[in-house]
Amino acid sequence: MQEIMQFVGRHPILSIAWIALLAAVIYTTFKGLTSKVKTITRGQATHLINKEDAVVVDIRQRDDFRKGHIASAINLLPNEIKNGSLGELEKHKANPIIVVDASGMSANDAATALHKAGFERVFVMKEGVAGWSGENLPLVRGK
Template structure:
């Protein structure tokens, strides 16, 4: 314990940074555990799509979507979700919904909004389209849905 106190005394900025990093990790972990929107792997997503007819919602821009998206995915922008403009997705409230973005970073908030709007089972694809295409899983080019 004495060594820790000496270290803190000699390196206050490093100690503060370490405490802040620890707090951030704890916050992120707790938030992930309590969130109703769960992050799933590509294997889990494939199972949901094949076995439970999950609906994939791609949040990327129209151009990015046309360059390659998961088969049968719907292209819906985050702004549309914020405005409760769900379009074709509205009829799938009881189906599993898989939210996909470019890299899995910006999908949590739209997922939470969908959950709040009454969609029962909402998931976020870990690593987004980048992870999906990195595993050589199928992508469809063109307009899509």
């Protein structure tokens, strides 16, 4: 214990940074465990699409969506979801919803907004479209 106190005394900035990182990891872990929106793998997403008629919501920009997207995906921008402009997605409230983005990093906010809008089973696909195409899974061009 004495060595720890000496280290903290000699390296206060490093100690504060370590405590901040530890707090961030604990917060992120706790938030993930208590979140209504779960992160799923590509295999789980494929199962939901094929067996439970899941709807894929692609939140990338329109140009990126046209360059390649998962078959039957609906393109909605994050601000459309936050504004409640869900269009054809409204009729799929009973279906599982899989939110994808380019890399899986920004889909959580949109997925949370969909859950708050009344969609009960909302998921985020890990690694997004980049992970999907990285495993040579099919992408559809156009639309």
